[in-house]
Amino acid sequence: MRVPSQPFGLKNVYPGLFKRPGANKPDQPISPFQRLCQLVFGTQASHWLEPIIAPFRLKLLFLIGLGMFSSILALTPPYLTKLVIDDGLMAGDRSALITWSLALLGLGMLALALGAVNSLIHMHYSVSMLAQLRGWLVHTVLKSHPGWRSNQQTGDLLSRLDGDAGEVQQFAFNALLTGLSSMFRLIGGVAMLMVLNWQLGLIAMVLAPIEGAFLAWARPKTENHARAVRTQKGKFASRLAEMLHGLVTIRMIGAEGASNEAILRDQTGLNRDLLSAQRWGEFTRAIPQALSAVMRAAIFLIGGLMVLDGRWPLGSLIAFLSYLGFMTGPMQSLLGLWHAQARAKASLSRLNELVQETHQNHPPLNLSNIDGESSVLDLPEAAKIRLAGPSGCGKTRFLSNFRFPTPTLKGVVRLHGMKLEDWSLEELRRDVAFVPQVPFLIRGTVRENLTLINTESSETEQIKCLELVGLLQRFTGRQRKGECIHSCLDVMIGETGLTLSGGERQRLCLARALLTKFSVLILDEALSEVDPEQVGRIIKIIDAKWCHTTRIITTHGMADAHGAFDMVIELPEHRALEVAN
Incomplete structure (x- = not known):
């Protein structure tokens, strides 16, 4: 049996991205970048x-350098303004007036062009990082065990993959850039304040510890509000998803009133949390702004009196x-970044829950009750096998091991003479065709749905499979309003x-599976x-055309319609199953 030389799945799409969490050995030194990530994200x-x-480290360094240069340029216009006023x-x-005015104009144009370039590059790298983050999260969800999905809400998963991932990425990408740029502007602003008037500079610096103490007090509440809003958004989105998914059924059974009331109830809860978070956000923004306004008024008054007394030039004031502004603005930006980290922390905790839940193991199914006292089950090659048993006894759970090789069985299953766990994931995905009871189709053409698994199948093969399952006439010659369809596909x-x-x-889902090159077909x-x-x-056609393959079929009714079986596996009542701890 061939063992794949490379990992299977999205790891080949994003090379180097899907590094195994915690892959560093204990004795390996932790890099400064890793320490920084642990400090910022936990x-x-x-x-x-x-x-x-x-x-993205090199890209971030490039943007940091660009930001530093922009900060240096930004420190120059106020001093040029002083020269225009005092010396001109x-x-x-x-x-002097003409010279410094032209210098001010040229510097402004350069800053404008540099800002546009910086913004475009920043957006390019930012969306790339977001795509990588969402790609990893989607990969994590896709490789999860089917049992995990049954306990999740669609809207909440969308909220985490969309809103929470966006919040984390935005903070991850902007934290270093905004933080270092603000720090540089803050240091430069304080230095220029001291150059112009060190006494007033010391007065202005009193503002920093006051604002820091206030925001340190407010930060835990910011995190709580952010988490409440994220959770409520997921709950509301889940309610909408349920309604849209069951729209036809809801109307058929007359449950419109109850559905509408439930959506309005969740919307009311979301509105309450949004308004509460907005009020808190306005409060935490208003206090630093009010403090800055008081400080600016005091500086204006003291400095104005100094200008009137002739002790200080007007341009210097x-x-x-x-x-x-270079001091208060970056300082508030840094403190705001601290609060943004609280909001990102709330989103990170929700993403952590998602990552941990998808890796949880499910209790194994005991095989000893399937075939007497035996815990070994042999599935021979080229056999037609019926998996029977009452509803809820674990048939789907048993079959999921052929697609999700996780420890969900207490016992040994041999497929074609080899233990199931000895099959590689790539071989299972390639050789086992699985058709579940609940069909999965996308909005698109028949061709797009048929080629979801095997993109290399020819049009002739696709049409033959449609004919086999009795759908060729259904799609042949059909037209959409205003559009001519040349092929049933x-x-x-x-x-x-x-x-x-x-x-x-x-x-249609069965036809899609039959287009793959399988050695095991599970219905x-x-x-x-x-x-x-x-x-x-x-x-009957499948038995004749694919007689060389192993066919495993589960069915509650119509067993006779499936013809004769080479082997029947009876799963006992659910209450008779032992669940290993």
């Missing part, structure tokens, strides 16, 4: 977040007030296959909504 989150951010206007020197299918009946959806109630006559015809 040890737990940095295990999986640091490998995603690491490829107040001194009556036309030459104007430049001082500008540099005061170009027929559009609605979201989740809503334009088809339940049996048609199941048969888990895959034709439960198809009439017995059609089932008998399809199974």
Whole structure:
């Protein structure tokens, strides 16, 4: 049996991205970048977040350098303004006025162009990082065990993959850039304040510890508000997703009133949390702004009196007030970044829960009750096998081991003479075709749905499989309003296959599986909504054409329609199953 030389799945799409969390050995030194990630995001989150951010280190350094240069340029205009006023206007020197005014104009144009370039590069790198983060999270969800999904809400998962991932990425990308740029501007602003008037500079610096103490007090509440809003958004989105998914059924059974009331109730809860978070946000922004306004007024008053007394030039006062903004603005930005980290922390905790939950193991199913006292189950090659048992006994759970090789069985399953756990993941995904009871279709053409698994199948093969499952006539010659369809494969299918009946959806999914090069075909109630006559015809063709493959079929009814079986495996009642601890 061939062992794949490279990892299977999205690891090949994003090379170097899907580093195993905690892959560093205990005796390996931790790099400064890893220490920084642990400091900013916490040890737990940095295990999986640091490998995603690491490829962007050089890009971040480039943007930091660009930001530093922009900060240096930004420190110059206030001093040039001082020269225009003091050396030009107040001194009556036309030459100096023209020279410094042109210098101010040229510097402004350079800053404008540099800002545009910086913004475009920043956006390019930022969206790339977001794509990597979401790609990793989606990969984590896709490789999770089916049992995990049953306990999740669609809207909440969307909220985490979209909103929480965006919040974390924005902070991860902007924290270093904004923090270092603000620090540089703050240091430069304080230095220029001291150059212009050190006494007033010392007065201005009193503002920093006051604002810091206030925001340190407010930070835990900011995190709580952020988490409440994120959780409520996920709950509301889940309610909407449920309503849209069951829209037809809701109208059929007359449950519109109850559904509407539930959505309004969740919307009311979301509005309450949003308003509470907004009020808190306005309060935490208002206090630092009020303190800055008081400080600016005091500087304006004291400095103005000094100008009136002739002890200080007017241009110096104007430049001082500008540099005061260089101190208060970056200081508030740094303190705001501290609060942004609290909001990102709330999102990180939700993403941590997602990552941890997808890796949880499910209690194993005991095989000793399936075949007497034996805990070994042999599935021979080229056999037609029926997996029988009452509803809820664990048939789907048993079959999931052929696609998700996780420790969910207490015992040994041999497939074609080899233990199931000895099959590589790539071989299982390549050789085992699985058709579940609930069909999965996307909004797109018949061709797009047929090639979700095997993109290399020819049009002739696709049409033959449609004919095999009895769908060729259904799609042939069909036209959409205002659009001519040249092939049955170009027929559009609605979201989740809503334009088809339940049996048609199941048969289309079966056709998709038959286009793959499988050695094992699993039909888990895959034709439960198809009439017995059609089932008998399809199974008869499959038995003849794919007689060399192993076919495992589960069905509650219509067992006779599936023809004779080489082997029947009876799963006992659910209450008789032992669950290993």
